Amino acid sequence: MELDDAYANVPYIPGGAQYPARWTVAAEAFRAKLSAERRAELGLAYGEGARQAFDLFHPKGAARGLCVFVHGGYWLRFDRSLWSHLAAGPLARGWAVAMPSYDLCPEVRIADITRQIARALCVLAARHEGPLALVGHSAGGHLVARMAVPGVLPGDVAARLSHVMPISPVSDLRPLLETSMNEHFRLDRATAEAESPALMRPLSVPVTVWVGSDERPVFLDQARWLAEAWNAGHEIAAGRHHFDVIEALTDANSRMVSQLLG
Template sequence: MTLEPLCDWDDAFANMKHVANSGELPAFWAARAAAYRADLQAGGQRLELDIPYGNHPREKLDIVWPDDTPRGIAVFVHGGFWMRLEKGHWTDFAEGARAKGWAVCLPSYTLAPEARIHEITAQIGRAISTAAGLVDGPIRLSGHSAGGHLATRMLCSDTPLPGPVFERIAHTLSISGLHDLRPLLHTAMNRTLNLDLEEARAESAVLAQPAAAAPLTCWVGGGERPEFIRQTRLLTDMWAGLDVPVRCEVEGDHNHFTIIEGLREPDSPITAAFVDSVTQDQLQHEAGADT
């Protein structure tokens, strides 16, 4: 027997429907990122674009370099429900980490329906591995929305990352991440994603065994759709029970789009969560204080 969903799952994930004028944001992001790239280049700062990590036209990444020798590599994976946008929309979101001394990697990936989600997961693994070969030091992972899914998938027991790359991951920040993909089976967007139950389960971090107890922070805006807050707390609760040092942060009344704006600022709390030092003991202490 097939049970009918009790929730309007299309509405649960409909961020733009619930944020005024959000349809204008992709063009705004693209223009602002292009201006940032132009400013970097005019100032003589190092910016490498379209570094290939595979053979597909979208298998390319950008690296925004700091002024001095990098502290390590910070990776930001963009969102768009795996079917929209590309790395060029987000270059200026590298500024907070870049200003704090990190080389920032922004990868694109093949979009659905051309690629299935498990194939995109594999692509991001190759992108991170390529970036790791270009920059020494620790790796910080982050991603927004679908990018949060892709970042946390790197931490699962079936990670696509080779061992030496995985061992360099110092911390992962999932921002408004999608960690339980099963509800997407009930959405209109699944006509593009082509998820089935087997893939939805396999690609859900909440159902996965972590590969190691690597520190994880799950971050979400207090004004987001309730489903994104639920998914953020769900991964925190599930992985805390698997001895992962994990922290959950619900920040203010930010919506799904304003929550990432702080990444552009070196002194913001979300940039600190992305690239500042954090120990497993600190995360465990903060997680205990939040409960």
């Protein structure tokens, strides 16, 4: 399809195919450490089905709030188990961190995944008091942006959002109609528009759109479209590509974590 190459990341990142294995090793080691310290609750259900579950990591002492990380993978692949180590930065700042999985296309539609993440946030909000900071990467960036649109979350949950940070998001789904991935998404123009945050008005909540300077041009465009449509913060991380831009979440003192948590 016409835009397949434009939305392909792996061929344009040195060692791109090795990143999932690297993430898996780092995440497993992190979970083992937090489990040994009794600061990890793993596989907590928020809905029906094995993938509708989240891992929850606790800081030392009382939590200042809850940070939720939503993973990417083009709504087609991956789960929460690859990303646990990204909780390190917020945890060190005293925030609890939750990481949900969700069902994948083509078994479900993207709109179904949006509803699943909203359900996960409702379950998490019932467990934790205080502010909710949302961060998501790639397809996860799309999903956290959708949470910042009126009517997606119940009003009492939406009112607790302290910051929403889409990292390298897909904010306008209409270009995906011109990719072979749409065989799995089953989008038409109407459903693509209905799931495109860049075409919607946001809640009154702080939003920062983050992207790496070395990402594919379409991801630079997608980030800019959302930032401009929402009059949001727009950070371009120098020298970062689609796979390493998220590494700043491991550093409590990074600009990304500081912006996310305040």
